[in-house]
Amino acid sequence: MQQHREVPYPVMTTIKTATAQDLCTQARSIWLEASSIEELDQVEQLYRQALNSKQQSNKTTHDGRPLKKKKKRTAIAELSAVEYRKAGERLSLLYCQSGRAQKAKKGLEYLGFTCRLSQQVLDYPLPSKHNGKSRKRTATKQSHSKSAPPCVIYDNFLYDEELEHLKAIFGDPKASYWSSHSYQVEPPSPYFSYVLPLLPKSNRRSKSFIDQLVRKVWRLPQLNSKFPDLSHATHVEMWAHNRPHASGHQMHFDSDDEGRGGVRNPIISTILYISADGGGPSLVTNQRLDSSNLAHKGWLAHPKTKRLVAFDGRVLHGVVPGKGFSRQKGGRRVTLMFAFWKHIKVRDEATPGSSRPFPIESEDQWAAGLLDDSLTLKTGASADMKDQDPIEIDAVYENLDGRHWTRHNDMPDYEQVFQGF
Numbered sequence: 418m419q420q421h422r423e424v425p426y427p428v429m430t431t432i433k434t435a436t437a438q439d440l441c442t443q444a445r446s447i448w449l450e451a452s453s454i455e456e457l458d459q460v461e462q463l464y465r466q467a468l469n470s471k472q473q474s475n476k477t478t479h480d481g482r483p484l485k486k487k488k489k490r491t492a493i494a495e496l497s498a499v500e501y502r503k504a505g506e507r508l509s510l511l512y513c514q515s516g517r518a519q520k521a522k523k524g525l526e527y528l529g530f531t532c533r534l535s536q537q538v539l540d541y542p543l544p545s546k547h548n549g550k551s552r553k554r555t556a557t558k559q560s561h562s563k564s565a566p567p568c569v570i571y572d573n574f575l576y577d578e579e580l581e582h583l584k585a586i587f588g589d590p591k592a593s594y595w596s597s598h599s600y601q602v603e604p605p606s607p608y609f610s611y612v613l614p615l616l617p618k619s620n621r622r623s624k625s626f627i628d629q630l631v632r633k634v635w636r637l638p639q640l641n642s643k644f645p646d647l648s649h650a651t652h653v654e655m656w657a658h659n660r661p662h663a664s665g666h667q668m669h670f671d672s673d674d675e676g677r678g679g680v681r682n683p684i685i686s687t688i689l690y691i692s693a694d695g696g697g698p699s700l701v702t703n704q705r706l707d708s709s710n711l712a713h714k715g716w717l718a719h720p721k722t723k724r725l726v727a728f729d730g731r732v733l734h735g736v737v738p739g740k741g742f743s744r745q746k747g748g749r750r751v752t753l754m755f756a757f758w759k760h761i762k763v764r765d766e767a768t769p770g771s772s773r774p775f776p777i778e779s780e781d782q783w784a785a786g787l788l789d790d791s792l793t794l795k796t797g798a799s800a801d802m803k804d805q806d807p808i809e810i811d812a813v814y815e816n817l818d819g820r821h822w823t824r825h826n827d828m829p830d831y832e833q834v835f836q837g838f
């Protein structure tokens with residue numbers, strides 16, 4: 418758990434030079450790129466200052482005289498209700514990420530939450546020698562047993578040259594893949610993805626980098642024995658993310674067209690970690706759309722370059738925001754996702770959006786890089802590929818006192834569950 422130095426409560430209650438909203442904006446931008454404990458302390462202080470900000474009241478008595486000094490300073494929060502809520506949630510997340518969930522309780526209660534992601538999730542265990550040890554080969558045989566995780570992790574799935582090729586396309590936040598889609602994480606830009614058919618080897622495009630890479634995942638024997646339906650896939654949908662350390666991705670179900678017209682899940686979704694200089698773990702749970710309870714089990718996979726994570730396309734999952742500060746100034750968490758579909762509607766529209774056909778004629782740098790056929794990928798996974806155990810979490814949700822939200826608790830409304838991101 419990260420050590421957190423307590424900072425004195427802010428002394429100033431009247432803000433003259435910046436509005437409380439400015440303080441929140443400043444806090445968030447420092448937080449997203451923070452690389453020291455001092456910066457994190459500053460973030461916390463700014464939020465507390467914004468939440469405690471007061472304006473001089475212009476109120477007068479009924480006959481027009483100013484109120485006595487004490488009354489004149491009637492507190493008026495400068496933040497709008499929405500901003501106040503956001504700032505309160507941000508500060509609560511900082512508490513939960515640093516072993517101080519108890520301190521978040523009052524604020525979360527005030528904001529109407531009854532339940533939150535657990536300490537084990539928000540203040541997640543860091544990768545260590547004891548976590549994610551290599552699994553014995555026989556362990557994969559349990560894949561049909563009820564308690565088997567709905568996800569698998571393979572380290573060193575990619576060869577170095579494959580990673581380098583992907584880094585050149587997706588690594589730089591200014592690269593054409595991001596700029597040509599006006600990608601941003603805060604506030605998030607609209608979702609966009611591309612669909613490729615899973616073609617027989619004889620197809621003319623099957624030598625492109627992206628087709629070879631997709632095939633390498635799709636045909637991985639270990640993945641096919643864990644998820645037998647994978648062989649029925651006809652299309653793959655690809656999308657990617659490039660996040661600073663503190664940026665998370667709310668809990669969600671992967672769905673065709675983002676769930677418009679009803680949720681339709683892929684057979685499996687996969688995550689390839691291209692850059693892991695920052696960012697929190699992926700969290701996969703055992704909750705499904707038709708579950709009548711919140712997830713009671715979860716599995717964490719930390720970002721690690723060349724790693725492949727695959728999970729049952731029906732389960733709730735997300736990205737936990739990186740806690741503390743980034744190991745590297747400006748470090749990014751870059752992931753490339755593939756969802757394998759039996760049926761998916763390809764939406765051929767002029768603007769970026771959900772499941773567009775892969776632009777095979779495009780001269781955009783990113784598309785050209787993925788269509789490049791000069792690199793022959795070695796078939797199969799890299800020789801030192803290793804399966805790893807995800808880190809098992811036995812409480813995904815807790816009440817505000819930190820007690821497990823068990824199967825015996827009611828299903829709370831979505832707005833009552835604090836995710837912190």
Ligand SMILES: O=C(O)CCC(=O)C(=O)O
Binds near residue numbers: 658666671688698736
């Ligand atoms: O980046 C990750 O770990 C997973 C992201 C994800 O679930 C998504 O983009 O749908």
Ligand SMILES: [Fe+2]
Binds near residue numbers: 669670671686
């Ligand atoms: Fe997802």
